[in-house]
Amino acid sequence: NRRIVLASRPVGAPNNDNFRLEEQPIPQPGDNEVLLRTIYLSLDPYMRGRMSDAKSYADPVAIGAVMTAGTVSRVVQSNNPNFKEGDWVLSMNGWQEYAISDGSELMPLGDNPPAPSYALGIMGMPGFTAYMGLLDIGKPQPGETLVVASATGPVGATVGQIGKIKGCRVVGVAGGAEKCRYAVDTLGFDACIDHHADDFAKQLKQACPDGIDIYFENVGGKVFDGVLPLFNTGARIPVCGLIAMYNATSLPDGPDRMALLMQTILVKRMTMRGFIIFDDYGPRYPEFAKDMQQWLAEGKIQYKEHPVTGLENAPQAFFDLLEGRNFGKVVVKVGED
Numbered sequence: 001n002r003r004i005v006l007a008s009r010p011v012g013a014p015n016n017d018n019f020r021l022e023e024q025p026i027p028q029p030g031d032n033e034v035l036l037r038t039i040y041l042s043l044d045p046y047m048r049g050r051m052s053d054a055k056s057y058a059d060p061v062a063i064g065a066v067m068t069a070g071t072v073s074r075v076v077q078s079n080n081p082n083f084k085e086g087d088w089v090l091s092m093n094g095w096q097e098y099a100i101s102d103g104s105e106l107m108p109l110g111d112n113p114p115a116p117s118y119a120l121g122i123m124g125m126p127g128f129t130a131y132m133g134l135l136d137i138g139k140p141q142p143g144e145t146l147v148v149a150s151a152t153g154p155v156g157a158t159v160g161q162i163g164k165i166k167g168c169r170v171v172g173v174a175g176g177a178e179k180c181r182y183a184v185d186t187l188g189f190d191a192c193i194d195h196h197a198d199d200f201a202k203q204l205k206q207a208c209p210d211g212i213d214i215y216f217e218n219v220g221g222k223v224f225d226g227v228l229p230l231f232n233t234g235a236r237i238p239v240c241g242l243i244a245m246y247n248a249t250s251l252p253d254g255p256d257r258m259a260l261l262m263q264t265i266l267v268k269r270m271t272m273r274g275f276i277i278f279d280d281y282g283p284r285y286p287e288f289a290k291d292m293q294q295w296l297a298e299g300k301i302q303y304k305e306h307p308v309t310g311l312e313n314a315p316q317a318f319f320d321l322l323e324g325r326n327f328g329k330v331v332v333k334v335g336e337d
């Protein structure tokens with residue numbers, strides 16, 4: 001059983017010294033347990049938070065413990081009457097090839113799922129996050145302007161496409177011309193601005209001639225600075241993630257924007273609300289799954305994966321994700337199905 005454990009806690013950007021690849025015997029399932037073989041491993045930005053021991057909504061990964069992760073796996077041995085050999089399940093195996101489960105946290109994916117890895121992306125945590133954050137907090141109305149950054153990632157791409165379904169003008173923000181082209185040509189966004197551009201704030205303003213009614217916050221940093229002056233009265237900001245600062249070791253340079261932010265919230269009567277998807281919305285998963293299945297079947301939602309092969313390549317793929325070198329949902333193929 002090859003597994004990747006947290007070797008040390010990163011200061012700033014994580015690197016190879018923070019991880020260790022280990023080999024252990026394949027564990028044996030006890031009474032009522034199943035042995036799972038990881039087929040697909042999900043890499044997600046939240047894992048940076050789990051590497052740190054700063055207080056957060058979830059406990060950190062302990063030093064020496066297997067890195068946490070959602071996985072799609074298959075049952076290879078079962079002592080649990082609810083599962084049989086060969087079953088596909090959504091599980092939390094972490095960064096390893098095999099894991100034991102008592103079945104209580106497994107979600108069956110059916111006998112022969114057509115796209116099993118979708119359970120980690122568009123039909124799973126990121127898709128659900130986009131759906132609830134946008135619809136429940138963003139409350140999109142036809143004709144409103146919605147801005148979303150990380151526009152080609154699994155959350156941002158889904159937010160923008162649901163925004164289009166709800167009749168919004170959708171402006172994406174992404175890193176580089178290729179991602180921006182994809183957001184407009186394939187995802188159907190009305191515009192997409194490259195946040196690396198020197199005149200990013202000016203371009204964003206031009207793309208939002210009627211101001212911004214909803215800003216779905218995935219990144220923070222410079223993107224938020226560009227967005228802040230453009231808010232309309234009554235704007236809503238679902239605060240989903242702040243990836244621009246996950247590796248930060250200090251507050252950003254420059255003038256303190258706190259007073260400006262508070263003043264804008266007051267004068268524009270804005271709503272900013274953070275959320276943690278399963279803590280806040282877990283029971284509403286079926287509502288999301290029904291809508292998303294239908295939109296996918298109707299071709300209204302496009303979805304792109306960034307495939308990586310081999311458990312040993314997970315750390316580098318994770319560094320790339322934090323640096324914007326992924327293009328779509330990062331899924332590591334760990335074992336043959």
Ligand code: NDP
Pocket residue numbers: 044045046125126129149150151152153154155156173174175176179195218219221223239240241242243244245275276277278321322323324325326327328329
């Ligand atoms: P993404 O693939 O969107 O995340 C990686 C992307 O973030 C990169 O490709 C890059 O895109 C962008 N990025 C990285 N650094 C910066 C930066 N400094 N400025 C602007 N963009 C940057 O992953 P997800 O779709 O899974 O996650 C999107 C966000 O949603 C994350 O912040 C994540 O933490 C959050 N999240 C929150 C949840 C919750 O419950 N609240 C649940 C799930 C996700 P580009 O090259 O386009 O800049």
